[in-house]
Amino acid sequence: xxxxxxxxxxxxxxxxxxxxxxxxxxxxxxxxxxxxxxxxxxxxxxxxxxxxxxxxxxxxxxxxxxxxxxxxxxxxxxxxxxxxxxxxxxxxxxxxxxxxxxxxxxxxxxxxxxxxxxxxxxxxxxxxxxxxxxxxxxxxxxxxxxxxxxxxxxxxxxxxxxxxxxxxxxxxxxxxxxxxxxxxxxxxxxxxxxxxxxxxxxxxxxxxxxxxxxxxxxxxxxxxxxxxxxxxxxxxxxxxxxxxxxxxxxxxxxxxxxxxxxxxxxxxxxxxxxxxxxxxxxxxxxxxxxxxxxxxxxxxxxxxxxxxxxxxxxxxxxxxxxxxxxxxxxxxxxxxxxxxxxxxxxxxxxxxxxxxxxxxxxxxxxxxxxxxxxxxxxxxxxxxxxxxxxxxxxxxxxxxxxxxxxxxxxxxxxxxxxxxxxxxxxxx
Amino acid sequence: xxxxxxxxxxxxxxxxxxxxxxxxxxxxxxxxxxxxxxxxxxxxxxxxxxxxxxxxxxxxxxxxxxxxxxxxxxxxxxxxxxxxxxxxxxxxxxxxxxxxxxxxxxxxxxxxxxxxxxxxxxxxxxxxxxxxxxxxxxxxxxxxxxxxxxxxxxxxxxxxxxxxxxxxxxxxxxxxxxxxxxxxxxxxxxxxxxxxxxxxxxxxxxxxxxxxxxxxxxxxxxxxxxxxxxxxxxxxxxxxxxxxxxxxx
Numbered sequence: 001x002x003x004x005x006x007x008x009x010x011x012x013x014x015x016x017x018x019x020x021x022x023x024x025x026x027x028x029x030x031x032x033x034x035x036x037x038x039x040x041x042x043x044x045x046x047x048x049x050x051x052x053x054x055x056x057x058x059x060x061x062x063x064x065x066x067x068x069x070x071x072x073x074x075x076x077x078x079x080x081x082x083x084x085x086x087x088x089x090x091x092x093x094x095x096x097x098x099x100x101x102x103x104x105x106x107x108x109x110x111x112x113x114x115x116x117x118x119x120x121x122x123x124x125x126x127x128x129x130x131x132x133x134x135x136x137x138x139x140x141x142x143x144x145x146x147x148x149x150x151x152x153x154x155x156x157x158x159x160x161x162x163x164x165x166x167x168x169x170x171x172x173x174x175x176x177x178x179x180x181x182x183x184x185x186x187x188x189x190x191x192x193x194x195x196x197x198x199x200x201x202x203x204x205x206x207x208x209x210x211x212x213x214x215x216x217x218x219x220x221x222x223x224x225x226x227x228x229x230x231x232x233x234x235x236x237x238x239x240x241x242x243x244x245x246x247x248x249x250x251x252x253x254x255x256x257x258x259x260x261x262x263x264x265x266x267x268x269x270x271x272x273x274x275x276x277x278x279x280x281x282x283x284x285x286x287x288x289x290x291x292x293x294x295x296x297x298x299x300x301x302x303x304x305x306x307x308x309x310x311x312x313x314x315x316x317x318x319x320x321x322x323x324x325x326x327x328x329x330x331x332x333x334x335x336x337x338x339x340x341x342x343x344x345x346x347x348x349x350x351x352x353x354x355x356x357x358x359x360x361x362x363x364x365x366x367x368x369x370x371x372x373x374x375x376x377x378x379x380x381x382x383x384x385x386x387x388x389x390x391x392x393x394x395x396x397x398x399x400x401x402x403x404x405x406x407x408x409x410x411x412x413x414x415x416x417x418x419x420x421x422x423x424x425x426x427x428x
Numbered sequence: 429x430x431x432x433x434x435x436x437x438x439x440x441x442x443x444x445x446x447x448x449x450x451x452x453x454x455x456x457x458x459x460x461x462x463x464x465x466x467x468x469x470x471x472x473x474x475x476x477x478x479x480x481x482x483x484x485x486x487x488x489x490x491x492x493x494x495x496x497x498x499x500x501x502x503x504x505x506x507x508x509x510x511x512x513x514x515x516x517x518x519x520x521x522x523x524x525x526x527x528x529x530x531x532x533x534x535x536x537x538x539x540x541x542x543x544x545x546x547x548x549x550x551x552x553x554x555x556x557x558x559x560x561x562x563x564x565x566x567x568x569x570x571x572x573x574x575x576x577x578x579x580x581x582x583x584x585x586x587x588x589x590x591x592x593x594x595x596x597x598x599x600x601x602x603x604x605x606x607x608x609x610x611x612x613x614x615x616x617x618x619x620x621x622x623x624x625x626x627x628x629x630x631x632x633x634x635x636x637x638x639x640x641x642x643x644x645x646x647x648x649x650x651x652x653x654x655x656x657x658x659x660x661x662x663x664x665x666x667x668x669x670x671x672x673x674x675x676x677x
Contacts (some may be wrong), residue, residue: 002534003537006531010520013527017563018522256517257518259514260514260580263589427486428443
């Protein structure tokens, strides 16, 4: 026990002496979560608040064109304009402006679009009611074509969101116009004394939507950039301890301390456990610091505060289990690597790879099938799963058992791997 | 004849992937209380032999007896009773001399007041008391070598391995180190020592083993070896006669 304490004291002293290294261990992850959260929040707001730059060309100048124009003006997804450099946009200038990246989308409503829809409805009513149809009315209606010009540089997901909303909106406008025309036509042909259809379109609006997040958290939880990013980048920050642990192990190998320690009556497991205790403690402190930043510092930047959920014990358990996995991984890499440079590259790249696979950069559910399967083997993915259970789904301490135990199990495997490699090196 | 403290029989070691063996059948006996000098050109296998003798590297073949018992059966006892001074300055540069010694002392099972007292005593003997609380990375090469030595002798080992303990130090530090080692040997400590300072070895060692290409090619007291070699005036002449003048990389 005294030897074990001596190892802990030595490791702690070395960490505290390396003031730059220590500040990097704490400051870099904190900067990382703040920067990544602010960037992702800004990306979210650029669509939802400022909107996608959209150019509108109304060649119809009638009900359909005016309705679509008014609707787009009010849409939060769009930053509306119908002029280019002070001149009213045309189909040609709109296409050129989009191709030059001045607008992300241009919407062109063709000439006589309203008249054609009306003619089509008149034809339909006439056919239904046995009244003579106007010539070529249906053919004209079928050819109404609203053109969308899209900037090829624009991100597909953003374009898809906007165009989908646009399609829905245009379809609704078209339907409304058809109902109005239909009502007017019916009104003209029904005999006097028979009640005429009024507000027919409004009467069709019988389906409404209620949207709610299915969380057990009291008062519900509102997913936002802070709630998503702080846990994700906290896990990434904790795993970056790998670089520091690798450096520590490699330095001991390089300066001969590891050789001297192997000649002493001290077991490898004692030496490794001492390191583990110190670095897990550092990671746990990092974890607390990052959670506190989420709760108290994010609101200072105008972002929502991190909601820690209902189970602090679950959070602590997951934080410590993640710290164990990260430190053990660092010990394994440090043991296997043959030089400081190799260890540093292997350590940092493997953390980046594990984070990409673990859903830190993009959620695992958007990954292709094979990658999603592979991601299930990333310790960061297990950690994310646990945090999501606590912070989004409102589950309690016991929900963290599976991800937490998986993390502790992989820690044991990493340490066993390091120990076996150490034995192999002795015999090699 | 007095029982050897350590006896090596036909020791062989070929590292994984290596074309040539590093040790190719080394046999030697070191008597209790002896200073045994292991000399040889670069790549002769001296460091490999010491690494195997102190239990850090496993041999490919051969046996090692410590107090007539196989090392494999009592490795923990061996590790408790030996001290190893590595070729590198195996100290933590950001810790002070005292902190380094506190740590290594604890690894040998010395704790509390006993540890503090031992550290004070050794720092005093090596004239380092004034720098006890200075970080190792602020020490001169000679001071580092002295602390490097203290870290391996503070538990009073029965057998001390020294892998080039005076390399890169000034004459004053070297003299101090050799003086202290001589004192320790007088008090019964057996020493196995490697060096490229042949004059130092000639005066310091009771027995010399000259190694080349993973084998002991000569073994005996310095005077014997000089006497057995034609035209040799000192150990350097013996060394060159046995290992030739070809450069080793």
